[in-house]
Amino acid sequence: xxxxxxxxxxxxxxxxxxxxxxxxxxxxxxxxxxxxxxxxxxxxxxxxxxxxxxxxxxxxxxxxxxxxxxxxxxxxxxxxxxxxxxxxxxxxxxxxxxxxxxxxxxxxxxxxxxxxxxxxxxxxxxxxxxxxxxxxxxxxxxxxxxxxxxxxxxxxxxxxxxxxxxxxxxxxxxxxxxxxxxxxxxxxxxxxxxxxxxxxxxxxxxxxxxxxxxxxxxxxxxxxxxxxxxxxxxxxxxxxxxxxxxxxxxxxxxxxxxxxxxxxxxxxxxxxxxxxxxxxxxxxxxxxxxxxxxxxxxxxxxxxxx
Numbered sequence: 001x002x003x004x005x006x007x008x009x010x011x012x013x014x015x016x017x018x019x020x021x022x023x024x025x026x027x028x029x030x031x032x033x034x035x036x037x038x039x040x041x042x043x044x045x046x047x048x049x050x051x052x053x054x055x056x057x058x059x060x061x062x063x064x065x066x067x068x069x070x071x072x073x074x075x076x077x078x079x080x081x082x083x084x085x086x087x088x089x090x091x092x093x094x095x096x097x098x099x100x101x102x103x104x105x106x107x108x109x110x111x112x113x114x115x116x117x118x119x120x121x122x123x124x125x126x127x128x129x130x131x132x133x134x135x136x137x138x139x140x141x142x143x144x145x146x147x148x149x150x151x152x153x154x155x156x157x158x159x160x161x162x163x164x165x166x167x168x169x170x171x172x173x174x175x176x177x178x179x180x181x182x183x184x185x186x187x188x189x190x191x192x193x194x195x196x197x198x199x200x201x202x203x204x205x206x207x208x209x210x211x212x213x214x215x216x217x218x219x220x221x222x223x224x225x226x227x228x229x230x231x232x233x234x235x236x237x238x239x240x241x242x243x244x245x246x247x248x249x250x251x252x253x254x255x256x257x258x259x260x261x262x263x264x265x266x267x268x269x270x271x272x273x274x275x276x277x278x279x280x281x282x283x284x285x286x287x288x289x290x291x292x293x294x295x296x297x298x299x300x301x302x303x304x305x306x
Contacts, residue, residue: 030268031202037193039186039210039217040068040257042084042092057091064255065092069099077204078106082189083211084116092255093211115185118216119164122175132160154253158245161215165222165245180291183219184298187291190220190260194272197262217258218251223291225274226282240284249277 044061057065072079079100081093090112097107121129136156138144144152164172169180193208200206222241225248229239245251252258258276260283265271274281 028202030198034205035262041252043255065095069096079207080108081110081209089211116212118213125176179219183223184291184295186220188295191292
C-alpha cells in the first residue's frame with residue numbers, strides 16, 4: 001500500500017541534506033553542451049493594418065513560418081522562444097513552436113524581449129529611410145509582380161539601411177538609437193547564450209528562437225562578423241563586418257535567419273560559430289564583449305534614472 005507524505009512530515013535529516021549536497025556537487029555542468037540561438041526576421045505581413053494599427057501576418061506569411069517550423073530540427077532537450085513585442089514577430093514564433101510541438105519537441109515558456117524590436121526611430125528618421133528606399137526603386141516598380149518586385153524592394157531597402165549603418169556610434173537624432181546601440185542589444189543576448197553553456201547540465205542540447213525584424217540584427221553582424229576576403233592579388237585576409245549589406249548577400253529576407261552555435265567539449269572548452277546562408281563564420285569575441293558591456297552599462301543607467 002502506498003501512503004501520501006503528510007504535510008506534517010518531519011524535515012529531512014541532516015544526513016539526507018548532506019547526501020543531496022554531495023550529489024549536486026558531483027553533477028557535471030558545461031561539458032559536451034550544445035546551444036543554438038536562432039535570430040529570425042518575421043514572416044510576410046499583410047499590406048493593411050488591423051484595428052490596433054499593426055499589420056499582421058498574411059496567409060503567405062503564416063505558411064512561411066510553418067515551413068520554417070517544419071524544417072527546424074530542434075534538439076531533444078527543447079526549444080524556447082524570445083520575440084519582439086510586435087504582433088507579427090510573436091505570431092511568427094508561435095507558428096514555428098506549433099510545428100515543433102507536433103514533432104514532440106519540448107516547448108519552454110516564451111518571453112517578450114524589447115531588444116528584439118529593432119530600430120524604434122523618430123518620424124524624421126523613418127521618413128528619411130523611406131525616402132532613400134523609394135529613390136532607389138526603378139520607375140517601373142509598380143509594374144513588377146511577385147518575386148521580382150519583392151527582390152527589387154529588398155535591394156532598395158538595403159541601400160537605405162546601409163546609409164543608417166554608416167552612422168556607427170553616432171545617432172541620426174536624439175530619438176533614434178545609433179547602429180552601435182542596436183548592435184549592443186543583440187550582443188548582450190548572444191553573450192548570454194555563450195555564457196549559458198557553462199551553466200547547463202553536461203550533454204544538454206537546446207534551441208533558442210529569437211523572432212525579430214529587419215534592422216535589428218544587421219548592425220550586430222556589421223560589428224562582429226569575421227569574413228575571409230581576397231585582395232586584388234588573390235591574397236586572403238580576415239575583415240570584420242562589411243561596408244555594404246550586399247557583401248553578405250543583403251539584409252535578412254522575410255522568414256530568413258542566421259544562428260550562433262556554442263559547443264563545448266569534454267573539458268568545457270567552447271567553440272562559437274555564426275552561420276548565415278550556408279556559410280560558417282567566426283565572430284570577433286573581443287568586440288562582442290565590448291558591445292555586451294556597453295549594453296549592460298546602458299541598462300544600469302536606465303535603472304538608476306527610473
